[in-house]
Amino acid sequence: MRYLVTGGSGLLGRRLVQRLGQAAEVVGTFCSAPVAGLPLVPLNVTEPSQVNALIGPGAFDVCIHTAANRNLEACESNVGRVMRLNVEGTRFVAEACRRAGTRMVYISTDHVFDGAPEVAYTEEDDPRPIQVYGFTKLAGEYQAQRTGGALCIRVPVLHGVSQPDQQETFPTQALRRLRAGHTVPADDHLIRYPVLLDDLVDAVAELIAQDVEGIVHFSSDRGVTKFAWARLIAETFGLDSSLVRARPEGGRAARPRDNRLRSNRLAGLGIRPPTSIANATVSLPQSAAGT
Numbered sequence: 183m184r185y186l187v188t189g190g191s192g193l194l195g196r197r198l199v200q201r202l203g204q205a206a207e208v209v210g211t212f213c214s215a216p217v218a219g220l221p222l223v224p225l226n227v228t229e230p231s232q233v234n235a236l237i238g239p240g241a242f243d244v245c246i247h248t249a250a251n252r253n254l255e256a257c258e259s260n261v262g263r264v265m266r267l268n269v270e271g272t273r274f275v276a277e278a279c280r281r282a283g284t285r286m287v288y289i290s291t292d293h294v295f296d297g298a299p300e301v302a303y304t305e306e307d308d309p310r311p312i313q314v315y316g317f318t319k320l321a322g323e324y325q326a327q328r329t330g331g332a333l334c335i336r337v338p339v340l341h342g343v344s345q346p347d348q349q350e351t352f353p354t355q356a357l358r359r360l361r362a363g364h365t366v367p368a369d370d371h372l373i374r375y376p377v378l379l380d381d382l383v384d385a386v387a388e389l390i391a392q393d394v395e396g397i398v399h400f401s402s403d404r405g406v407t408k409f410a411w412a413r414l415i416a417e418t419f420g421l422d423s424s425l426v427r428a429r430p431e432g433g434r435a436a437r438p439r440d441n442r443l444r445s446n447r448l449a450g451l452g453i454r455p456p457t458s459i460a461n462a463t464v465s466l467p468q469s470a471a472g473t
């Protein structure tokens with residue numbers, strides 16, 4: 183099996199390249215800067231000539247398309263640029279995959295839903311994004327699905343240990359700040375269902391191995407606010423939980439209150455559910471906490 187991972191320099195892409203590369207041939211892509219030690223090639227997905235040159239017939243069996251702009255605020259203020267990357271770029275990748283006979287896997291988001299409380303969204307529910315990011319990711323799903331046989335995996339906020347040149351994910355940042363005696367401002371209103379990067383990589387590999395097509399939700403089933411999450415981290419590590427301060431998350435982008443995803447498709451596929459927040463917290467590596 184030969185994989186291509188677009189956005190191989192990103193948070194999820196790096197983990198996909200590293201983990202899938204242990205058992206298969208994997209090429210990742212970067213856009214702005216290569217990453218030392220990773221097999222990455224340059225690619226700007228908004229340039230169809232570059233996409234077509236890389237994804238040719240016989241080049242790859244599977245293309246996992248992670249490249250996107252996922253910053254909610256940047257998406258609101260650069261609509262044209264984000265449409266070009268998240269929608270047009272996905273179209274170029276999808277069309278190249280279709281021509282080359284390459285299977286496409288598209289990483290999507292819970293932000294295709296509006297977050298109405300008390301609802302768990304299944305794969306059959308109609309999406310209703312409420313901010314630019316969600317609209318562009320949903321449009322990307324449509325582009326991917328036009329290839330036929332594509333797999334779209336919708337996931338909530340991801341976490342795990344990042345590399346020093348990357349933006350930290352919430353729990354490692356919170357633990358580092360608590361250890362240093364700094365306050366941790368955290369929203370106590372929005373409910374999230376975080377998934378560990380490694381759990382998602384395992385699920386992606388298994389869904390590909392089982393030739394699953396269409397839309398699949400992969401999410402924790404227990405929700406948490408960032409405030410409660412940071413308090414749990416403080417309590418788990420015997421740190422001062424009063425350093426965690428409630429601060430509403432805000433900005434121009436509308437934020438869904440509660441985007442709980444439920445899957446009608448994962449049961450029976452033997453895919454391990456995501457690690458609970460409590461277990462993931464206990465397993466936070468000391469190296470992420472030291473400085």
Ligand SMILES: NC(=O)c1ccc[n+]([C@@H]2O[C@H](COP(=O)([O-])OP(=O)(O)OC[C@H]3O[C@@H](n4cnc5c(N)ncnc54)[C@H](OP(=O)(O)O)[C@@H]3O)[C@@H](O)[C@H]2O)c1
Nearest residue numbers: 189191192193194212213214215226227248249250339340
């Ligand atoms: N992180 C989350 O919590 C989360 C949650 C739900 C869904 N998702 C989805 O998961 C996917 C991966 O997210 P992530 O957190 O890994 O994102 P990320 O860390 O922000 O990485 C984005 C990747 O896209 C690449 N990229 C940016 N512009 C590009 C362009 N014009 N052409 C080609 N590549 C380009 C970046 O390359 P350079 O860095 O080299 O420029 C980087 O590798 C995204 O599709 C996102 O929507 C993420």
